[in-house]
Amino acid sequence: MAVSSPTQTTQIMNNVDAVRATLYDAMKNDPRTVILGEDVGARGNVFLITKDFAKEFGPQRVIDTPIAEASIVGIAIGMAMEGLRPIAEIQFADFIYPAFNQIVGEAAKTRYRSNGEYTCPLVIRTPYGGGVRGALSHSVSIEALFYHVPGLKILAPAFPADVKGLLNAAIDDPDPVLFLEHKKTYRLIKGEVPDGHYTIPIGKANVLKEGTALTVVSYGLYVHWALEAAQQLAEEGISIEVIDLRSIRPMDKTTILQSVEKTRKLLIVHEDNKFGGIGAEISAMVAEEALFSLDAPIRRHCAPDVPAMGYAEPLEHEYMSSPAKIADAMRELARF
Amino acid sequence: MAKTDTKGKKLERNGLSDDQLRTIFRNMLLQRQLDNRGFQLNRQGKVPFALGSEGHEALQAGAAMAFHRGKDLLAPYYRDLGLALGIGLTPYEILLSLFARAADHNGGRQFPNHYSSKAAGLMSFSSILAAHIPHAVGAAYAMKYRGERGRAVLVTCGDGTTSEGEWHESVNFASIHKLPVVFLVENNLWAISTPIEHQMGQPEIWKRAAGYGIPGHRFNGFDPIETYGNVNEALDRARNGGGPTLLEGMCYRFLAHSTDDNDMTYRTKEEVAEHRKDDPVPLFERVLLDHDVMSAADVEQLKRDVLRETNEATDRAEAMPYPTAADLYTHLYEGAWQPWQ
């Protein structure tokens, strides 16, 4: 992890706890911080991330909004322009579309269009991703729809310590950040989280496991599954390098290229659709910068080209990858 | 109507001094002169685009007079030249925007009339209708949250813009939290080519206020004094914790939507001529003359001053350099930027 010193004390927490603890500190430490979103107050967010925040910080700072996503983001932009540090929540990533204009057309352009006179230090948090029987409207991945947009930053950490470090970085950042939290990892993934305030630089990937046979680049839930698959392949004698992107915009070219130049093979794994997905940009970058280091075609193991996973178990199963499916993709590329 | 304010009848001035009345009139003349200049420069091929607010002068000059410089915030839309002037922008700044010069507030990035100035309390906005309204509400929330009594946000938009979802979401949120914000609709009866009856089921926008539980009023936006009275009262209420107000100022768009539009494809000369009878600029001139606020000589002198000022500003702005190609890449994020790191 980014910060560890011998004297550093840590705590074990899951991803929900990490988001909650980080938001709590931000509220405690900076009176300019306000949280706004649907059901964030008395209910404490649908995943209980802000439970009791309204009691402690008051309804002025923990705002239960009407169901109106465009204005949740738009009002947060106005707050940010006027000196507050809003953290807007979209209850599920699937509900972010009504706010598309405010995110892409307004937040991302505020600094640019005013030639630096106005800025928009804003965090938009939202749970995304499938594997929770969320059906067509509670399970989508949205990163590819936004990563095309200059002016935004997009983070998608997978581990509690990264959640804390990157959420802190997002809150401190002077520009709008879309902070994606994979909802299946919320309670599933636990890990050590350093105490105290720290940030992880935006735009730095993390090599989770070093290997020689091929490089796997992933983010979110599938990072965990890729690690599991890599462990499996290690037992078979195939050594896989696993990179967790953590930051989708900006993205860490150096780490990816260093790894690919070493392993000479690249597998990109993500839950979002393949066509026009994050993997397409990574593939293009590697083809531009390191084509002759490759010993095999780049492979992408991503979601099929359907709008979302269906509710019935077999439909979700078909849509989602798994450690076994990822292991198969690794074996196939390793054999090439 | 201002028309009925003829000689002999007492001038209802809503507390405005002679000086303030003259300031309002000066703003109106300047608006019209600058609008004209924009269209001229466009026809001369010197600027690719211009937009007129002819018909909105009284509304904007009157509203601007109610704005407290250094305290209030303005979240305007693209037809608010007069408001921008009224809260302190100079003709030179307007011309820089028309010419898209480097020294423009936006560095020549935005369309003309999309002013922003932190110093003047003028919030940055895009061309996207209604997108600025939640920003105004967010700013008002910040004021209320910090307990800043005596400050308020004035946010304007056209009649057409009230059809946008973001308009509704914003007014609703402001009503719930009783925020210090005034929603001022400049109803000029048209949204480009769409007449009011194709925009809404009943034509009185102020009547929507009751549905949000806030006060709403309609006034004659051709009368700057009446406008001032309404906007001042609403802003005062907002500044003193009384919450938002929905105001509808009635006016008319005398010109085409912009230099890219030909309004004769969708409305008649006769309709425009009928509204021209109420043109607020000559009307207000008459009022000031009739009530001896200005003499005919004063008016002539003022018109000459305004023209000279516009000419000077034009020459000065035109002589300024464009932004350079390198300026395309600045101010995207704080600091230097590459999507790949």
Add this chain to the structure above:
Amino acid sequence: MATTNRTSPPFERAGLSDEQLVGMLRTMLLQRMLENRGFQLNRQGKIPFASASEGHEGVQAGAAMAFARGRDLLFPYYRDLGLALGVGLTPYEVLLSLFARAEDLSGGRQFPHHYASRRLGIATISSIIAAQLSHAVGAAYALRVRGENGRAVLTTFGDGATSEGEWHESVNFAAVHKLPIVLLCENNEWAISTPLAKQMGQPDIWRRAAGYGLPSTCVDGMDPVACYLAVSDALDRARTGGGPTLVEAKCYRFLAHTTDDDDRTYRSREEVEAHRRDDPVPNFERRLVEAGILSPEGLECLKAELLAEINEATDRAEAMPYPGGEELYRNVYADSTDPWR
């Protein structure tokens, strides 16, 4: 908190026959029993998710009775089990949806209670709040364009949905074109954990109608007969060229939002208990028995019959297969789903 003037008349059958009145009760009982079944199955671990509309039975049975099967179109939301049953959906279809089986109307793709059936005139909806409104308005426009007099669209939504921009845009458009549509708000005072006071500046949604130039009514949503009357009047007006109506039915959500919600975190038991006195199901049972329309034995018989039907439907649906994995790829487009050609 919204205190409503319940305009409940003394027992009044509004021209409904005994059979129709009992039919409404049947829908209400079926709705409640099916939802109970959903919760049971969820607790047994047989289905991952269930939701309930307890407290909405009155408005839904009444509205469904006003709906002209085979003619009108329904654009409901996710809390409209009773409406779906009332316009002809069978318990077996409901169970197929709960179990997400291949035979389900959406092929097991959608969350429970997102029914779509051309046969019944029920449009496909997503879980996205207020997204169905513009579709409903578009369908009403289509009816108008095709000159289909005598047909209308009924669309429903919660109180929370009225905050969405799309709600405003849709109501406004319907009003501009005087479309054959009824906009029925099932106001249960809560949007998950958000009470009315945090959703809007004043608690009466019907009051917004005037701002759009629309007629409106407000009814006691716990009274199926009153709801029938209000929706029936509004649908009649829509079918005969009288344009849209906004109907607000004041009801209450007795249970948590879904099986994933715990409402004790945000509202008191006393509040819920106080509303239980208005529970439409036992109240309507009692009214029919007291009026001699149904005997106590007849009522027990009806309940036993419904339970048997639900048990049978549960067993039948549970025994049906899931969709296969290959079903994931069907119906993305009319033709091939490969993005590369």
